[in-house]
Amino acid sequence: MFPESVHCLKTAAPFFPQTVLLKDLRRLCTHGGASHVQPSRHFAVSRPLAAKVPPPRKPRERVEIPGLEMVTYGERMHFVPGLSKPVNPQWERDYKDPRYYKAPPAHEMPLFKEKPCFVYNQRTSALEGVRQALWLTKTKLIPGLPPQLLSLTESPANQIPDQDERVQNAIKHARFWDTTQERPGKEKYSNTLLFNLLHLCATLQSSHPGIGRRILSEKYSLAATWKRGEDLFQIRGQNGLLQNCMDPLPEVSGKQEVGHTADQVLETLYPVSPTIDLQQVHMYKEQLNCTGFRDDYPYPHAHTLYFLDGADATCKLRPEQFRAKMLMFAFGNALVRAHKLYGSQPQRVLDRPITVQAVGTNGRIFQFLVLQLNTTDLSGDDGIKNQVWLDENVELYDFAKVRPLIKKKQVKVPAGLAGYKPEVFSKFLALYLHGAV
């Protein structure tokens, strides 16, 4: 500050003798106060030279010596160099204001528990996919759908008149006609296709009155808790479209096969722990079991879950992780139903195994899943296991192109629907009609 102020004084007042001026200035300006000020604020004209960013300075450590009282300048009401800064007691608002609420630290919250709980939610992408889900749910995998389900659609009574043509129309509507743009987006067409197929299946209601005892529901929050080994697991989230039914699904495999599963050994995931990618929480409610509906809901039994791949834009799951999610949520629904029927104590064998189905699609490729819950005693690795029939990666059609694929002036794939496979829809219909035939 000195050179500039000296300079301006020099230019302003040439009649001041220089020596006096400088000495006086130095004396006068040493107190560092507001010298030669104008009534307006002035900004310092100096700028520091280029230097490194100073490291963040740690505030001086305040040492508390018991028995020794610090002399503060609090009483004097102004800063006094040499005295310590007064420490005021923490002021707490005596009324509740939601704008200024500070949550207590984690271990003071009422629901805090030392033991962590591993939560599987709808955005979890399990590293090992279906293998990890099988271990977590103590399930045995059987590839392919159960034969009695597949034989359901073989009789013409369980088929829709003009089935192939109507399904192809449904696909064309979803992929080509349902937009004002050139082609609809993936989330849109997978959603439209699913609802079109459901509508087609529901046209059989006249001949199958059981279909009338069902209802579709969306955005319900599921929560189920179970113990596996030493750890507590929970499955929570809003999974997808659920078809509820007034009557439970019949069991798929008999008591003998269920007994045979006791001899099977679960596949271990070593060196990866089965809790990988699961959300670890310390604040949870124990024994949290919630179907998502109230107890007096007229359609208590979960029939089929429908999962759409593109439903959550932020969460993109690979096919393996998508199948794992389907399995986990089907298991969650079945487990919650078992807890409601048989109580929350683990049961070694359920008298009536609970069956839940799941269908997942990305608009073209379908995954079918049938889960039968045989036991709720999941803490040990031995004993009766649950069963799951999984049919993965079945394509409903090969191509649905808006513009034909032409390579070297030859049409490789024509425009429109190509490669339609009718058996996939019969599987879909079989899963739909299961329980109503």
Added chain:
Amino acid sequence: MMALSCLTRALRSLTLSQPALFSSQAITQTRLGTQGPKAVGQCRGFLTTTCLEQNRTSWKQTEKYTTRPMGMKKTGGRDQSGRIRTHGIGGGHKQKYRCIDFQRLRYERNNNAQPFEEKVVEVRYDPCRSADIALVAGGSRKRWIIATENMQAGDIIKTSGVIGHMAVSANEGDAYPLGALPVGTLVNNLEIQPGKGSEYIRAAGTSGILLRKVNGTVILQLPSKQQVQVLETCMVTVGRVSNIDHNKRIIGKAGRNRWLGIRPSSGLWQRKGGWAGRKIKPLPPMKVYVNLPSISAQ
């Protein structure tokens, strides 16, 4: 007399009650005087701008480790003052940074100092370095490490901090302390100080050689043929670093260099001095990173 009057005049100017003005300031005051006396009282001048020369902010937002790739800010060779510190850097394809865990011997929370195994989930290209990186999963955590030569998805790699009496026959990709490995093994990701994390031999295709073991310390040869002496508890991984053909690649065109973020060098012809040309020198003396007790202390 004159001096006294000057002094008094100067002193009067400093009174807080009446701001006295010098002539140039008086001119400015009269110009602004039409606005009337300012309501703002006297105040200490203060700097209202921060130093604009220090524009170094870190683009890293989290302290926690995550396997998600994060967006990176390029420096262009500029340092915190904004001037070029290193020439020839700038532009190039955008790169996302994947946090690599260089401290291989990092135990999980539940595991207390036991050797552990991890499974390689995937091996992929990393834009930020010449070597490939591998996502490994062990226990309930995943992390990125520098991949070794023949690492593939599905491999199991072991990390151990134990030094036994016998040397371990190590497989490629495993990490052991230097004292546990036999002499002559090819190693990479060398730690100079135990627990600090590896800082040496991380580039594509490089490997160091374990030369000999001398009570409590180990002597290694780095890829530059420089010899180095470190404590035997320092962790190291076995094998060569991945992407061994990195030095054999042909850039092909200037554009590819620009994609890599390398700007052209100065075209000014400069007379080559003593720094240029092939040098044949004896090896530099061995660098010792161990505080050995001096020989004089008997």
